[in-house]
Amino acid sequence: MNDPVRRRKPELALVTGAAGGVGSATARRLAEDGAKVAVTDLNAERLKELADELGAVALPADGTDRAAIHDVVEQAVASLGGLDTVIATQGAAVSGTARPEHVEAYQRALDVNLHGSFYLAGEALPHLVQRQGSLVLFASTAGLIAGPPGTVGYTAAKAGIIGITRWLARDYGPKGVRVNAVCPGWIRTPLGEGAMAYLAKREGITLDEAYALTTKHVPLRRAAEPEEIASVCAFLASGDASMVTGHVLVADGGGAAVDSSTLEFDAP
CATH class of the missing domain: 1.10.1220 (Arc Repressor Mutant)
Known part of the structure; x- marks a missing residue:
C-alpha cells in the first residue's frame, strides 16, 4: 500500500490527561513509535517528569478551560510543527446522584469528562484537517451501560463522548479526519x-x-493495564485503522458482552 496516510504511524501528537494512568502510557507508546509528542494535564509536576523522560513538550493547563485548551493546542502546533494525532484521555470520577444537593458534582463530572474533550476537539480539528489526522476520544463502558452507584455524571458524560465521536466522524470524515472513541472497563x-x-x-x-x-x-x-489501552489508542490513531471512523472500540476484557441475567447458570 503506497498511500503514506494509510501506512503511517502518528508523527505529531498531543495527549491530554497525560500526567498519569492511560495518558502517560499513551504518550510513552506514541514516543516509542517515533512520534513527536506534546502532553498536557492539570498536574504540572508530574507532567514535567513525563516530558523530561520522553523528550516531550509539557503544556500544563486546566482541561476544562476553553481558553487554556486553545493555548495548549496552538503551543503544541508551534512546538511540533503541526498536529496529526490528538488523544484525549483526561477524565475523573466525581461522585454524585440525581439528588438536588449533588448538582455541582454532576456539573463537575460533565466539565472534566465531556466538555473538556469537546473543547479540545473544536480547537484541534482545524489542524487535524490540514494533515488529515486522527482524533481519539476517551469514553468508557459506563457510556454504554450504567456505571457504578453514585456516578450519574460520569455515566452521562461518557455517553456524551460517544455521541460527539459519531457526530464529528460524520462531519469531518469528508475532510479526511478520522474520529473514534475507546470504551475501557476497569483499568x-x-x-x-x-x-x-x-x-x-x-x-x-x-x-x-x-x-x-x-x-x-x-x-x-x-x-486492563494502562499499556493495553494505550495500544488500542495507538492503533486507532495509526494508518492500520485507516478505514475506521465513528467507531466505539470496547476494550473491557469482554465485560460488556456478558448478559448479567445468565450469570447464575452453570457453564456447559
Missing part, C-alpha cells in the same frame, strides 16, 4: 484504584482482591 490506574480502595475497605480485602471481585464475571477475569 489499573489511580482513578480505578480509588474505587478499589473503597471496595477493599468495605469488604476487608486487598486491592488485588477488589480488582478480582469486580472482574469475576468478565470473560478475561482481570482489569
